[in-house]
Amino acid sequence: MYKKYFTVSFDDGLEQDKKLIALMKKYGIKGTFNINGGLLGERGTVKRIGNLAFQDCGEGRTSGAIIKYTEHNRIPGDEIAQVYAGMEIASHSYMHDWLGKLPKQEMMKSINMDIDALEKIAGYKIRGHAYAKGSTSKEVQAYLKKEGILYARGIMSSKSFCFPKNPLNLRPTCSHITKEARINGLIDQFIKAKPLKEDMLFYMWGHAYELDFNTKEASWDKIERLFDRIAGKEDILYCTNAEAFTAHNN
Ligand SMILES: [Zn+2]
Numbered sequence: 001m002y003k004k005y006f007t008v009s010f011d012d013g014l015e016q017d018k019k020l021i022a023l024m025k026k027y028g029i030k031g032t033f034n035i036n037g038g039l040l041g042e043r044g045t046v047k048r049i050g051n052l053a054f055q056d057c058g059e060g061r062t063s064g065a066i067i068k069y070t071e072h073n074r075i076p077g078d079e080i081a082q083v084y085a086g087m088e089i090a091s092h093s094y095m096h097d098w099l100g101k102l103p104k105q106e107m108m109k110s111i112n113m114d115i116d117a118l119e120k121i122a123g124y125k126i127r128g129h130a131y132a133k134g135s136t137s138k139e140v141q142a143y144l145k146k147e148g149i150l151y152a153r154g155i156m157s158s159k160s161f162c163f164p165k166n167p168l169n170l171r172p173t174c175s176h177i178t179k180e181a182r183i184n185g186l187i188d189q190f191i192k193a194k195p196l197k198e199d200m201l202f203y204m205w206g207h208a209y210e211l212d213f214n215t216k217e218a219s220w221d222k223i224e225r226l227f228d229r230i231a232g233k234e235d236i237l238y239c240t241n242a243e244a245f246t247a248h249n250n
Contacts, residue, residue: 016208037117041076088240090128
């Protein structure tokens with residue numbers, strides 16, 4: 001008997017995750033939070049133009065555009081276990097490193113230091129990863145697998161409901177910032193679908209700070225409408241990333 005899984009994945013371990021988790025609990029949604037063990041408690045802001053966020057933006061890019069600022073404050077280490085109880089903590093590299101571009105020794109060190117820091121806090125084996133800036137390579141994927149990582153997520157949408165052939169190069173179904181009509185279409189398609197030939201996965205990702213943008217595409221109201229639309233269906237399993245991949249593999 002094949003099954004349908006719905007899961008979400010949010011990055012960077014931000015203060016906004018607390019509000020997001022409260023909303024997820026209201027709708028019975030579960031998910032995974034990808035955290036940089038070397039940046040816990042770090043405070044900062046992100047610049048954005050519309051729905052596009054930049055850590056740094058050069059003059060050329062900003063001239064004539066309206067820049068807004070959103071808080072990007074990371075949850076301190078001593079709060080992590082409590083905030084994410086009932087959800088899954090996964091790795092995101094130690095210092096938000098572009099793993100695909102690092103020399104091999106540094107790449108391995110970034111992965112191991114992150115996993116070690118998170119396992120100490122979480123008290124369980126870390127099973128997942130999300131690539132910072134989507135940066136990966138065959139070498140990175142092989143090393144994550146060797147370290148016991150089941151799945152690792154990139155940032156390019158697939159707009160599909162298939163479990164990936166290579167779970168270490170997972171493409172999410174969509175970002176929460178995708179146009180609402182488009183996501184509604186995907187949700188409705190998923191709700192109607194019957195998993196007759198294989199398991200199905202609806203996987204939505206993002207950063208909770210984007211919900212503060214309060215634009216048409218990225219807002220708290222919008223994500224609540226999406227949760228409301230997908231929630232409470234008898235034949236959908238609402239679970240963390242690791243739960244979905246573990247169940248799918250068994
Ligand atoms: Zn990130």
